[in-house]
Amino acid sequence: MLRKPIVLAVAAATAISLLAGCSGGDDSADGKKTLKVAAFEGGYGRDMYLQVVEAYRAKHPDVDVQLQLSKTLEDEISPNMKAGKFPDVVVLPQGRKAALAETLVKDKALEDLTGVLDMTVPGEQSTVRSKLADGIVGNLNTNPYNDDKTYLMPMYYAPTGLVYNKALFAQKGWQVPTTWDDMFKLGDAAKAEGIALFTYPTAGYLDSFFFALLADVGGEQFYKDAMTYSEGVWKTPQARQVLDITAKLLTYASKTTVGYANEQDFTKNQQSLLDNKTLFMPNGTWVVGEMKDAPRATGFEWAMAPLPAVSAGGKRYLTTIVESVWVPSGAQNKDAAKDFVAYLYSDEAAGIFAKANAIQPIKGKAATLAAEIAPFYQLYEDPTITALVGGFASTAPVEGVNIKGTLFDTANSIISGDKTVDQWQTALNDASEKLRQAGK
C-alpha cells in the first residue's frame, strides 16, 4: 500500500513542475509606449547601442525602449516572429546565413520607410534624406523591389575589396596592379618567390569580388541586369569574360584555399596573408578587428585595393556593404519605430556609432575616421573608383535555387578541377532564368 502515495506524489510533482514552466509573461502597463529594438551584436560591439538607446531615452521619457542585443539575433527573434510577435526596429546586416532580412523582403513583410527619408531628424533642422550621402538610397539594397519605395534604411557602410599587406609590397618593390594583365604578371613574379597571388576565406567572400567585376566588365547597366536576372544575361560575352577572368585568377589561388574554406578554418586562409604567404584576398574593414590578435609578419600593414580594371584606365568599382535598419510590417509601434530610425541619423547617434568604427553614410562623416580604418574609406576619394551597392534582387523563393551558391561556391570546384567554366556558366544561366520567372 506504500506504492499508492508515491505514485500520486510523483504524478502531482510532474503536473506541478510542468505548470511551473508556464508561468511568467511580462506586462509594463504604466502607460508608456514600448519600443522593441533588436540589434545584431557584430564586430562593432554592443556598447554603442547601449549608449544610443540611453541617449534616446533621455530625450523621450515617454517611450520605454527595450533593447535586445545578440550575436545570434535571428535565432532569438525568429521564433517570436513566427508566433506573430515582432520587434519594432531591427538592425541587422544582410547576407547573413539565416537571411532574415532577405526572407522578409521576399515575403513583402517589411514596412515602407520612404516617409522616414523626409522626416526631420529629431532635435535637428535637416531631413534624413538631406543628411545621407548621395546614391546611398534608391538602389537594390534599400529599394529591393527595384522601384522608388525604400524598405531598408542604410545604417553603416564599409568598402570591400582586395585586402593586402602594404609593407610586403613596399619591401619587394611591387606595385598594386591596376589592370588584370598586371595582376597576372604580379602573380607569376610572386609565384617565383613562393607567394600565392590570391586566396579567399570562404567562397562566400567572393560576393564583393563578383559584384565589382561584373560592373568593371560590363558597366553599371550590365551589373543591374545580372542582379535582376535579365534574360540570357549569363550567356553574354561580358558574363563569360567575368567567369574567365575569375577562373584564371583561381589558378593563382594558394593551394590551401579550398581545404580551409569552411566555417571552422577560414581564418587560416586569412592568416596566410598575415604570414606573407598570399598577396590578396577579398574582404572588408572588419577583418582588421577579426584578426587583431593573430600573429603577423613584422611591419604588417592592412590596406585595400579595388579590383584591377579590365583595360588600362577603365572604370573600377568598389563593392560597398551596407548594413540596414528596417521595421517589420508586423511591428506594433510603427510610428515610434520610424521616429527612432530617424533619430539614428542624428549627429548625437552618429557620433556614438563612429566611435565604435561603425560609419554611417552621412555626408562629411568620412573626414572624422580613426587612423586604422581611414585608409579603407579614402578609396572613395579616388575619382576613378565608384562605389557600388546592391546585390541580387529579391524574388519569390524558388525551391532548390540559390544563385549566390551557384556563383560563389563553384569557385571551390573550379580550383579543384571538378567543374569547368562552361558548366559554371550553364548552371548560372539556369538559376538566373528560374529566378527571373519567379520575379515576374
Added chain:
Amino acid sequence: MTTTLTPPTPGASKPAPGRSPTSRRGTAARGRRGDGRFVAICLLPALALFALFMIWPTVSVFRMSLYTWSGFSAQMRFVGLDNFSKLIDDEQFLRAFQNTVALLVVVTVVTMGMGLFLAAVMTRQKLRGHTFYRFVLYIPNVLSVVVIAAIFSAVYDQENGLLNGTLRALSLDGLQQVWLGDQKLVLYSVAIAMLWQSLGYYMVIYMSSMASIPEELYEASALDGAAATRQFFAVTLPLIWQNLRTTLTFFILSAVNLSFVLVRAMTGGGPDGASEVLLSYMYKQAYTNSAYGYGMAIGVVIFAFSFLVSLLVSRATRREPLQF
C-alpha cells in the same frame, strides 16, 4: 474524462474475510477510481505538452510540405505534391541523399564491425588494462559535436595537421591529402569523425550484452574444439543478436542526425556541396533559401526514409530469440 468503467482487477478485489466485506470493497473501488482520476488529471498537462510539442509539429511537417511558404508571412499557398516532384529534379538534393546513404552504409558497417571486434576482444581475451581502453574509447561519446569538429579540424589540417604531419614524419609525403578540401575525400573525412564519436558507445553496449553470456557455453564449445573465432560466430553473435538489431536502428538515426551536426560544424556542406547531407540541405532550403515548404518536403522524405530503412533492417534481421 471518466474512469468509472474500469472494473476492479480480480486479484485485488478478492472479498476479504471480515464483518462487512461489501462496504470495504466499495470504498476500495471508489478510492481506486478516485486515484485513477487524480493520476489522469496530473498526467494531463504532460500529455497535452507532448501532443503540442511532439505530435503537432510532426503533423505540421507533413502538412507544410504541401505548401509554399517562406516561414514568416501569412501568405501560404497550397501546392499539393509540387514540392516533391521538384525534389526529383533537384541535383543537389539527390547528391545530399547519396551522401546520406553512403554515410549510413559506411559508418554502420565499420562501426558495427569494429565495435563487435573490440567488445569481443575486451570481454573474452581479458586484456590487461581493458577498463582503461574502454574508458579511452568511450570518451569521444561525451564530447560535444562542436569540440569534435574542432579536434578533427586540427587532425585534418592540411599543413600542420596530425594526419598529414604523421605522414610527413613517416616520409609518406605522397599520401598527404587535403582532407576537407578534396571533393572525393571530404565525405569519408566526415565519416571517420562520426565513427570516432560513436564507436565507444556501441562497444560498451556490445560488451555489456556479451558479459551476460554464461561462461559454461564457452567452456563447452572449447571442449568441442572451437577456437575463439568459431566461438564468436557460433556462440557470441547468436546470443547478442537482439542487441545488434536494436543498435542497427540507432545507427540509422545517428547517421541522419549526427552527420548533420558534424557537417554543419566541420564543412558547412562544402566544398561546393560535396559533403551536403539531407538534413543540412533541408536546413539550407527551409531557412537560408526561404523555401520552408520545400524544406519540410525534404523533412518528410527523411522521415519516410529513416522509417523505411529501420523497418526493412528490422524485418531482415528477425530471428527466433535464443535463450541461455
